[in-house]
Amino acid sequence: MTDAAGRAGAQDPALELSARIVARAAARGATIAVAESLTGGLVAETIVRTPGASTVLRLGVVAYATEMKHEVLRVPAPLLAARGPVDPEVAIAMARGVRQLAALDRSTCTLGVATTGVAGPAAQDGHPPGEFHIGVEVDTVHGRVAESTSHLVTGDREAVRREALLAALRLLDAALDRTDLRIHSESTP
Template sequence: MDAEAVAARIVARAAVRGVTVAVAESLTGGLVAETLVRTPGASSVLRLGVVAYATEMKHQVLRVPARLLQERGPVDPEVAIWMARGVRQLAAIDRRACTIGVATTGVAGPAAQDDHAPGEFHIGIELDTVGGLVAESSSHVVRGDREEVRRAALEAALAHLDAALERTDLRMHSESTQ
Protein backbone atom coordinates (compact mmCIF):
# COMPACT_ATOMS: atom_id res chain seq x y z
CA MET A 1 0.00 0.00 0.00
CA ASP A 2 1.18 3.48 -0.79
CA ALA A 3 0.22 5.12 2.52
CA GLU A 4 0.91 8.63 1.28
CA ALA A 5 -1.38 8.15 -1.74
CA VAL A 6 -4.15 6.73 0.47
CA ALA A 7 -3.73 9.63 2.91
CA ALA A 8 -4.00 12.11 0.04
CA ARG A 9 -7.17 10.39 -1.17
CA ILE A 10 -8.62 10.47 2.37
CA VAL A 11 -7.89 14.18 2.75
CA ALA A 12 -9.33 15.04 -0.66
CA ARG A 13 -12.49 12.98 -0.19
CA ALA A 14 -13.07 14.18 3.37
CA ALA A 15 -12.56 17.83 2.40
CA VAL A 16 -15.07 17.60 -0.44
CA ARG A 17 -17.64 15.99 1.87
CA GLY A 18 -17.07 18.27 4.87
CA VAL A 19 -15.89 15.38 7.03
CA THR A 20 -13.42 15.91 9.88
CA VAL A 21 -11.04 13.42 11.50
CA ALA A 22 -9.28 13.00 14.85
CA VAL A 23 -6.54 10.45 15.49
CA ALA A 24 -5.47 8.74 18.74
CA GLU A 25 -2.26 6.77 18.52
CA SER A 26 -0.32 4.49 20.78
CA LEU A 27 1.95 2.07 18.95
CA THR A 28 2.11 4.26 15.83
CA GLY A 29 3.34 7.22 17.90
CA GLY A 30 1.95 9.94 15.63
CA LEU A 31 2.62 8.23 12.31
CA VAL A 32 -1.04 8.28 11.21
CA ALA A 33 -1.50 11.99 11.88
CA GLU A 34 1.89 12.80 10.36
CA THR A 35 1.04 10.88 7.19
CA LEU A 36 -2.27 12.75 6.84
CA VAL A 37 -0.55 16.10 7.49
CA ARG A 38 1.86 15.53 4.60
CA THR A 39 -1.08 16.17 2.27
CA PRO A 40 -1.75 19.80 1.38
CA GLY A 41 -5.21 20.72 2.61
CA ALA A 42 -5.09 18.40 5.61
CA SER A 43 -5.90 21.37 7.85
CA SER A 44 -9.50 21.34 6.64
CA VAL A 45 -9.88 17.69 7.64
CA LEU A 46 -7.62 16.79 10.58
CA ARG A 47 -8.91 18.34 13.81
CA LEU A 48 -6.65 16.63 16.37
CA GLY A 49 -3.90 14.06 16.80
CA VAL A 50 -3.05 12.60 20.22
CA VAL A 51 -0.24 10.21 21.07
CA ALA A 52 -1.30 8.42 24.25
CA TYR A 53 1.57 5.99 24.61
CA ALA A 54 1.27 5.39 28.36
CA THR A 55 -1.71 3.41 29.65
CA GLU A 56 -2.64 6.08 32.19
CA MET A 57 -2.84 8.65 29.35
CA LYS A 58 -5.36 6.44 27.57
CA HIS A 59 -7.50 6.74 30.68
CA GLN A 60 -6.79 10.34 31.72
CA VAL A 61 -6.72 12.01 28.30
CA LEU A 62 -8.84 9.76 26.09
CA ARG A 63 -11.28 8.62 28.80
CA VAL A 64 -10.79 4.90 28.25
CA PRO A 65 -12.52 3.36 31.28
CA ALA A 66 -10.04 2.42 34.02
CA ARG A 67 -11.89 -0.84 34.63
CA LEU A 68 -11.48 -1.86 30.97
CA LEU A 69 -7.75 -1.10 31.10
CA GLN A 70 -7.37 -3.05 34.36
CA GLU A 71 -9.30 -6.07 33.08
CA ARG A 72 -7.93 -6.28 29.54
CA GLY A 73 -4.90 -4.03 29.37
CA PRO A 74 -4.18 -1.44 26.69
CA VAL A 75 -3.77 -3.93 23.83
CA ASP A 76 -7.41 -4.69 23.16
CA PRO A 77 -9.98 -3.98 20.41
CA GLU A 78 -12.44 -2.41 22.86
CA VAL A 79 -9.69 -0.10 24.13
CA ALA A 80 -9.06 0.95 20.53
CA ILE A 81 -12.74 1.86 20.14
CA TRP A 82 -12.69 3.88 23.37
CA MET A 83 -9.55 5.68 22.22
CA ALA A 84 -11.26 6.58 18.93
CA ARG A 85 -14.33 7.77 20.84
CA GLY A 86 -12.22 9.80 23.26
CA VAL A 87 -10.21 11.60 20.58
CA ARG A 88 -13.36 12.33 18.56
CA GLN A 89 -14.91 13.89 21.67
CA LEU A 90 -11.72 15.83 22.45
CA ALA A 91 -11.71 17.20 18.92
CA ALA A 92 -15.17 18.61 19.60
CA ILE A 93 -14.01 20.42 22.76
CA ASP A 94 -14.62 23.80 21.14
CA ARG A 95 -18.24 22.69 20.57
CA ARG A 96 -17.62 21.84 16.94
CA ALA A 97 -18.28 18.22 16.20
CA CYS A 98 -15.84 15.78 14.64
CA THR A 99 -17.04 13.13 12.20
CA ILE A 100 -14.48 10.33 12.57
CA GLY A 101 -12.19 9.21 15.37
CA VAL A 102 -9.62 6.53 14.60
CA ALA A 103 -7.15 4.89 17.00
CA THR A 104 -4.21 2.48 17.07
CA THR A 105 -3.02 0.36 19.99
CA GLY A 106 -0.79 -2.69 20.13
CA VAL A 107 2.68 -4.13 20.59
CA ALA A 108 5.40 -3.09 18.17
CA GLY A 109 7.97 -5.30 19.88
CA PRO A 110 10.57 -6.56 20.13
CA ALA A 111 9.21 -8.15 23.33
CA ALA A 112 5.71 -9.26 24.29
CA GLN A 113 3.60 -6.99 26.49
CA ASP A 114 1.14 -8.39 29.03
CA ASP A 115 0.90 -11.72 27.16
CA HIS A 116 0.39 -9.99 23.81
CA ALA A 117 2.86 -10.99 21.13
CA PRO A 118 4.90 -8.47 19.17
CA GLY A 119 2.99 -7.59 16.03
CA GLU A 120 -0.47 -7.65 17.61
CA PHE A 121 -2.41 -4.45 17.13
CA HIS A 122 -5.96 -3.15 17.06
CA ILE A 123 -7.61 -0.33 15.14
CA GLY A 124 -10.69 1.39 16.53
CA ILE A 125 -12.97 3.79 14.74
CA GLU A 126 -16.02 5.79 15.72
CA LEU A 127 -18.17 7.53 13.12
CA ASP A 128 -20.77 10.24 13.57
CA THR A 129 -23.53 9.27 11.14
CA VAL A 130 -27.00 10.69 10.53
CA GLY A 131 -28.35 7.56 12.26
CA GLY A 132 -26.11 7.92 15.33
CA LEU A 133 -22.65 6.85 16.39
CA VAL A 134 -21.12 3.74 14.85
CA ALA A 135 -18.06 2.08 16.40
CA GLU A 136 -16.02 -0.88 15.22
CA SER A 137 -12.58 -2.38 15.54
CA SER A 138 -10.27 -4.74 13.75
CA SER A 139 -7.52 -6.93 15.16
CA HIS A 140 -4.28 -7.78 13.41
CA VAL A 141 -1.13 -9.83 13.95
CA VAL A 142 1.83 -9.22 11.67
CA ARG A 143 5.39 -10.45 11.67
CA GLY A 144 8.25 -8.03 11.45
CA ASP A 145 10.39 -5.59 13.33
CA ARG A 146 9.06 -2.53 15.15
CA GLU A 147 8.94 -0.35 12.05
CA GLU A 148 7.19 -3.03 9.99
CA VAL A 149 4.54 -3.46 12.69
CA ARG A 150 4.04 0.30 12.98
CA ARG A 151 3.80 0.59 9.18
CA ALA A 152 1.19 -2.21 9.09
CA ALA A 153 -0.84 -0.41 11.78
CA LEU A 154 -0.58 2.87 9.82
CA GLU A 155 -1.86 1.14 6.70
CA ALA A 156 -4.70 -0.54 8.60
CA ALA A 157 -5.77 2.78 10.16
CA LEU A 158 -5.72 4.52 6.77
CA ALA A 159 -7.70 1.63 5.25
CA HIS A 160 -10.37 2.12 7.95
CA LEU A 161 -10.53 5.85 7.25
CA ASP A 162 -10.71 5.25 3.51
CA ALA A 163 -13.51 2.68 3.95
CA ALA A 164 -15.42 5.00 6.28
CA LEU A 165 -15.46 7.65 3.56
CA GLU A 166 -17.38 5.21 1.34
CA ARG A 167 -20.37 5.65 3.66
CA THR A 168 -23.07 8.02 2.48
CA ASP A 169 -24.45 8.68 5.98
CA LEU A 170 -21.52 10.54 7.57
CA ARG A 171 -22.29 13.86 9.22
CA MET A 172 -20.53 16.90 7.81
CA HIS A 173 -18.49 18.97 10.29
CA SER A 174 -16.09 20.90 8.07
CA GLU A 175 -14.21 23.68 9.81
CA SER A 176 -10.70 24.77 9.00
CA THR A 177 -8.23 24.03 11.79
CA GLN A 178 -5.99 26.90 10.76
Protein backbone atom coordinates in the same frame (compact mmCIF):
# COMPACT_ATOMS: atom_id res chain seq x y z
CA MET B 1 3.96 19.67 -4.56
CA THR B 2 7.08 19.22 -6.66
CA ASP B 3 7.27 16.52 -9.31
CA ALA B 4 9.80 14.60 -7.18
CA ALA B 5 7.52 14.80 -4.13
CA GLY B 6 4.55 13.73 -6.23
CA ARG B 7 6.44 10.71 -7.58
CA ALA B 8 7.56 9.75 -4.06
CA GLY B 9 3.97 9.97 -2.80
CA ALA B 10 2.72 7.94 -5.75
CA GLN B 11 5.09 5.13 -4.74
CA ASP B 12 4.12 5.16 -1.05
CA PRO B 13 0.82 3.40 -0.32
CA ALA B 14 0.38 5.31 2.96
CA LEU B 15 0.77 8.68 1.26
CA GLU B 16 -1.56 7.59 -1.54
CA LEU B 17 -4.20 6.55 1.00
CA SER B 18 -3.70 9.76 2.97
CA ALA B 19 -4.17 11.88 -0.16
CA ARG B 20 -7.35 9.96 -0.96
CA ILE B 21 -8.66 10.37 2.61
CA VAL B 22 -7.91 14.09 2.76
CA ALA B 23 -9.52 14.73 -0.63
CA ARG B 24 -12.62 12.67 0.18
CA ALA B 25 -13.06 14.13 3.66
CA ALA B 26 -12.58 17.69 2.41
CA ALA B 27 -15.09 17.18 -0.40
CA ARG B 28 -17.67 16.00 2.13
CA GLY B 29 -16.85 18.48 4.90
CA ALA B 30 -15.83 15.66 7.23
CA THR B 31 -13.26 16.07 10.01
CA ILE B 32 -10.82 13.56 11.51
CA ALA B 33 -9.17 13.06 14.89
CA VAL B 34 -6.40 10.53 15.54
CA ALA B 35 -5.36 8.77 18.77
CA GLU B 36 -2.19 6.74 18.62
CA SER B 37 -0.25 4.43 20.85
CA LEU B 38 2.05 1.98 19.04
CA THR B 39 2.25 4.19 15.94
CA GLY B 40 3.50 7.11 18.04
CA GLY B 41 2.15 9.87 15.80
CA LEU B 42 2.82 8.18 12.47
CA VAL B 43 -0.84 8.29 11.35
CA ALA B 44 -1.24 11.99 12.09
CA GLU B 45 2.16 12.76 10.57
CA THR B 46 1.24 10.94 7.36
CA ILE B 47 -2.04 12.83 7.09
CA VAL B 48 -0.26 16.14 7.78
CA ARG B 49 2.18 15.43 4.91
CA THR B 50 -0.82 15.62 2.55
CA PRO B 51 -1.57 19.08 1.14
CA GLY B 52 -4.98 20.21 2.36
CA ALA B 53 -4.78 18.23 5.61
CA SER B 54 -5.57 21.35 7.63
CA THR B 55 -9.12 21.32 6.28
CA VAL B 56 -9.87 17.88 7.76
CA LEU B 57 -7.45 16.99 10.57
CA ARG B 58 -8.71 18.40 13.88
CA LEU B 59 -6.50 16.67 16.45
CA GLY B 60 -3.76 14.10 16.92
CA VAL B 61 -2.93 12.62 20.32
CA VAL B 62 -0.16 10.17 21.20
CA ALA B 63 -1.26 8.34 24.34
CA TYR B 64 1.57 5.86 24.66
CA ALA B 65 1.25 5.15 28.38
CA THR B 66 -1.80 3.24 29.63
CA GLU B 67 -2.68 5.91 32.18
CA MET B 68 -2.76 8.52 29.39
CA LYS B 69 -5.31 6.42 27.54
CA HIS B 70 -7.51 6.76 30.61
CA GLU B 71 -6.70 10.32 31.71
CA VAL B 72 -6.54 12.03 28.30
CA LEU B 73 -8.70 9.88 26.04
CA ARG B 74 -11.19 8.84 28.74
CA VAL B 75 -10.83 5.11 28.11
CA PRO B 76 -12.78 3.62 31.02
CA ALA B 77 -10.52 2.39 33.85
CA PRO B 78 -12.54 -0.84 34.28
CA LEU B 79 -12.02 -1.66 30.59
CA LEU B 80 -8.27 -1.09 30.88
CA ALA B 81 -8.13 -3.13 34.09
CA ALA B 82 -10.07 -6.02 32.57
CA ARG B 83 -8.54 -6.11 29.10
CA GLY B 84 -5.31 -4.13 29.23
CA PRO B 85 -4.34 -1.53 26.64
CA VAL B 86 -3.90 -3.98 23.73
CA ASP B 87 -7.52 -4.72 22.92
CA PRO B 88 -10.05 -3.94 20.16
CA GLU B 89 -12.53 -2.38 22.61
CA VAL B 90 -9.76 -0.12 23.94
CA ALA B 91 -9.01 0.96 20.37
CA ILE B 92 -12.67 1.92 19.92
CA ALA B 93 -12.70 3.77 23.25
CA MET B 94 -9.57 5.67 22.20
CA ALA B 95 -11.21 6.62 18.89
CA ARG B 96 -14.30 7.81 20.75
CA GLY B 97 -12.21 9.80 23.23
CA VAL B 98 -10.15 11.61 20.60
CA ARG B 99 -13.26 12.37 18.53
CA GLN B 100 -14.89 13.91 21.60
CA LEU B 101 -11.75 15.92 22.41
CA ALA B 102 -11.62 17.24 18.85
CA ALA B 103 -15.23 18.35 19.10
CA LEU B 104 -14.74 20.53 22.18
CA ASP B 105 -14.72 23.89 20.44
CA ARG B 106 -17.29 23.23 17.71
CA SER B 107 -19.34 20.35 19.06
CA THR B 108 -18.46 18.16 16.10
CA CYS B 109 -15.83 15.85 14.68
CA THR B 110 -16.91 13.29 12.12
CA LEU B 111 -14.33 10.50 12.45
CA GLY B 112 -12.05 9.27 15.21
CA VAL B 113 -9.43 6.61 14.57
CA ALA B 114 -7.05 4.95 17.04
CA THR B 115 -4.14 2.51 17.12
CA THR B 116 -3.02 0.32 20.01
CA GLY B 117 -0.81 -2.74 20.14
CA VAL B 118 2.64 -4.20 20.58
CA ALA B 119 5.37 -3.09 18.18
CA GLY B 120 7.96 -5.29 19.88
CA PRO B 121 10.57 -6.53 20.20
CA ALA B 122 9.12 -8.25 23.30
CA ALA B 123 5.63 -9.41 24.21
CA GLN B 124 3.52 -7.15 26.44
CA ASP B 125 1.04 -8.53 28.99
CA GLY B 126 0.73 -11.79 27.06
CA HIS B 127 0.31 -10.09 23.67
CA PRO B 128 2.92 -10.99 21.05
CA PRO B 129 4.93 -8.46 19.07
CA GLY B 130 2.99 -7.57 15.95
CA GLU B 131 -0.47 -7.68 17.53
CA PHE B 132 -2.39 -4.46 17.08
CA HIS B 133 -5.92 -3.14 16.96
CA ILE B 134 -7.42 -0.24 15.06
CA GLY B 135 -10.61 1.42 16.25
CA VAL B 136 -12.83 3.92 14.52
CA GLU B 137 -15.87 5.86 15.65
CA VAL B 138 -18.03 7.66 13.12
CA ASP B 139 -20.68 10.30 13.74
CA THR B 140 -23.63 9.37 11.51
CA VAL B 141 -27.13 10.75 11.10
CA HIS B 142 -28.30 7.61 12.94
CA GLY B 143 -25.88 8.05 15.86
CA ARG B 144 -22.34 6.94 16.59
CA VAL B 145 -21.05 3.83 14.86
CA ALA B 146 -17.86 2.11 16.02
CA GLU B 147 -15.84 -0.80 14.76
CA SER B 148 -12.40 -2.28 15.13
CA THR B 149 -10.01 -4.49 13.25
CA SER B 150 -7.43 -6.80 14.80
CA HIS B 151 -4.11 -7.75 13.25
CA LEU B 152 -1.10 -9.95 13.88
CA VAL B 153 1.88 -9.27 11.63
CA THR B 154 5.53 -10.26 11.63
CA GLY B 155 8.52 -8.01 11.35
CA ASP B 156 10.56 -5.56 13.36
CA ARG B 157 9.14 -2.55 15.23
CA GLU B 158 9.11 -0.33 12.16
CA ALA B 159 7.41 -2.97 10.02
CA VAL B 160 4.69 -3.44 12.65
CA ARG B 161 4.18 0.33 13.00
CA ARG B 162 4.00 0.66 9.20
CA GLU B 163 1.35 -2.08 8.97
CA ALA B 164 -0.64 -0.39 11.73
CA LEU B 165 -0.42 2.92 9.85
CA LEU B 166 -1.76 1.30 6.69
CA ALA B 167 -4.53 -0.48 8.60
CA ALA B 168 -5.62 2.78 10.25
CA LEU B 169 -5.67 4.63 6.94
CA ARG B 170 -7.63 1.81 5.29
CA LEU B 171 -10.22 1.89 8.08
CA LEU B 172 -10.54 5.68 7.75
CA ASP B 173 -10.92 5.36 3.98
CA ALA B 174 -13.62 2.70 4.41
CA ALA B 175 -15.46 4.90 6.93
CA LEU B 176 -15.59 7.65 4.30
CA ASP B 177 -17.57 5.25 2.08
CA ARG B 178 -20.53 5.72 4.42
CA THR B 179 -23.38 7.72 2.95
CA ASP B 180 -24.80 8.60 6.37
CA LEU B 181 -21.95 10.69 7.82
CA ARG B 182 -23.18 13.59 9.93
CA ILE B 183 -21.71 16.69 8.38
CA HIS B 184 -21.98 20.06 10.07
CA SER B 185 -21.33 23.28 8.20
CA GLU B 186 -19.20 24.48 11.12
CA SER B 187 -16.93 21.38 10.85
CA THR B 188 -14.40 22.97 8.55
CA PRO B 189 -12.13 25.88 9.45
